[in-house]
Amino acid sequence: MIRVLLAEDQGLVLGALSALLSLEDDLEVVGGAPDGEAALALARELRPDVLVTDIEMPRLSGLDVAAALARELPHTRVVIVTTFGRSGYLRRALDVGARGYLLKDAPASELADAIRRVHAGGRAIDPTLAAEAWGDADPLTERERQVLRAAEGGASTAAIASRLNLSEGTVRNYLSEAIGKLGAENRVEAARTAREKGWL
Structure with a gap:
């Protein structure tokens, strides 16, 4: 079983993601967090295989959580699921160690497949964003x-x-x-x- 922790500040979305992923035979949702600090605390406690998180979260952003996990729990892979379809966010997510980046309007089956791919050591990136990301570099320090x-x-x-x-x-x-x-x-x-x- 792939143990999955969910981090999402919208309760309805958190519940829907949990219900959808629980239908998969090889995925087990071990917890849900309403903000970034809670996600980090739960990850430290539960040590999930994969954390699925949004970018914009109260207290700590999903990017902050991904960066902390890359340092503290490198075996926990991070998949970002967000409404932010911007190449700059994707580049920043990859820079802090996220292994997956999907948009919330993707089919549920894509998320389950992304979790499996990331858990196996691969990457799962929205293909349209991936193409944009490498042509639009962030010039800011x-x-x-x-x-x-x-x-x-x-x-x-x-x-x-x-x-x-x-x-x-x-x-x-x-x-x-x-x-x-x-x-x-x-x-x-x-x-x-x-x-x-x-x-x-």
């Missing part, structure tokens, strides 16, 4: 991403500097670099572009 995320809500340079423990001049430099790389007119447009590409 991690620090530029952090500054753009902070600017996205309209925070002032001073507020961003305080939040990230940087000088205001350094924040302006990071914002200027990010705006230039993204060909944007201003920080709001740069953040929007980066978000649409899945780079934030």
